[in-house]
Amino acid sequence: MSLQKRCGLPRLQAAKATTTSTASTTVVPWNSRLRELANQCHFAEALTLYRQMLRSGHPPNAFTFPSALKSCAALSLLVTGKLLHGHVVKTGCEPEPFVQTSLISMYCRCSLIKNARRVFEDNDSSRKLTVCYNALISGYTSNSKISDAVLLFRRMREAGLSVNSVTMLGLIPGCIDPVHLGLGMCLHGCIIKSGLDIDLSVGNCLLTMYVKCGSVDYARSVFDEMPGKGLITWNAMISGYAQNGLATHVLDLYREMEFLGIRPDPVTLVGVLSSCAHLGAHGVGREVEQKIKFHGFGSNTFLSNCLINMYARCGNLVKAHAIFNSMVEKSIVSWTVIIGGYGMHGHGEIAVQLFDEMVRTGIRPDKTIFVSVLSACSHAGLTEKGLEYFTAMERKYGLQPGPEHYSCMVDLLGRAGRLKEAEDMIGSMQVKPDGAVWGALLNACKIHKNVDLAELAFKRVIELEPRNVGYYVLLSNIYTDGENLEGVLNVRKMMRERQLKKEPGYSYVELKGKVNIFLAGDRTHHQTVEIYKMLYELESLVKELDEYKENKIQGKNEELLISEGVHSERLAIAFGLLNTLPGTEIIVIKNLRACRDCHLFIKLVSKIVDRQFIIRDATRFHHFENGICSCKDYW
DNA sequence: TTAGGGTTAG
Incomplete structure (x- = not known):
């Protein structure tokens, strides 16, 4: 069967398209409508209109093809695209630079770079305009052929063609990998030299490139130096900080944006909410929820998913579930975040029920949701159920488990x-x-x-992640448990030799929408003097407690022999006490596991002051029950 | 009348 018949397109009469012919004037309204549909992203309708146009005897011309080809590209309809290419040749429109550019772009979008290149090379060099080069450069980049894109860029400059901002917008996304950062920086130099850095889109694109390469500081300097910042600029910087785990920077920038009166959009709030979830910044998250309602973004599924995630991570499962229930359209992400939320707080049964309910509603599980459900089973001790799901994953749903599923298992x-x-x-x-x-x-x-197996696991894990301090700490703690001092010293020696240091632990308390961070022995907070005074008083009061004194004297409970010290948690507790009223709940968030010593300290402090303390790990809530961590930390 | 590009959740 011919391509034309397969695509339902009628045979085309050869008709030379020129802007002066009578035929072309009659197709003007068709072309206008076609362009309108394509610009409004109604691609399928645009192609239907194209077919109608041919059936009603209106031959396409050079102004018809860009919109039709753009629609094929957007829908990745390669067969129709090739057929249109045939029409282009038949109507003699091939040399037209705009048509040529559209063909190149269509082939690139359909990942047929060779055809794009052929269109480009087959044409007379005098008709190769900047736009043709731009289309092919962008095509190479989006098909991960950055070196070809750079070669073409050089050729373009040698041909004396002008380089514009779109050329740069085609090249920069090729450097979003840290290995291409050097090239990206060269391009940045080129951009400044040619004065294209004042273009807002180029600035946004450069900023994103630095963010994706993990060079957040460079991204920030691009941001600071941009003369006019658009909403996309703010969003790119906010989500850039969020993607690189710099949650406090996100909140600071969001505050600055609010101060300047810039109205956020759903993209901004997605970045802010993911950082609230990361930090456990419940208050800011609640504020963002109000903003979502105020701006009328309530029906945005992305934002609802982020809200569920934020509330779940902050421990407010009731609220998370209420938002989940109120959603008219639940995506698989909505189910994943609510299941993950219940899972991380040890409510495996609910997580499993939700998963089964999702399957009943006809949603096909994907790999990510299996990570949530398997980890929920693991934390709730639902071993058999977890094994059942793991088997179903491959047999029933044809999903090949990845390392992330095996680590759950x-x-x-x-x-x-x-x-x-x-x-x-x-x-x-x-x-x-x-x-x-x-x-x-x-x-x-x-x-x-199991020390023997631990040594084997340690050997393997260190081969794969030699610089992950957590594993050294884990092995050392295993040796400590087994009273193997030699083992502990060996691990410490290994760490010294490899110049590894445990990441400093820090704690934070969110107050009035601001996150207050403390390191151990920190003296940078503006209330340092009052905080230290409060901490000193607290330590003295704890020692006065009968419970403490009695245990100390009789040596009944070693756990109550807590040490003194300016741990980050204690600074956060003292800060919380200074700035809240009696009866308030103070949530202290830790980046790493809080030490047992600090949990005991909190327990005793709670007996003296009228505050409810909750200490949470920012990433591993499941280690805590009723605010008390069950893990020992000997470091 | 015509082409090429930048930010988004688990």
């Missing part, structure tokens, strides 16, 4: 004490195990005090 079996099965599962993996898989086994060895 190793964790699940490991926590249940089935260490041999966990080890065998790693051995049976179709994909290469990553650090998290061996790390899960190492963690299980700590729980079940």
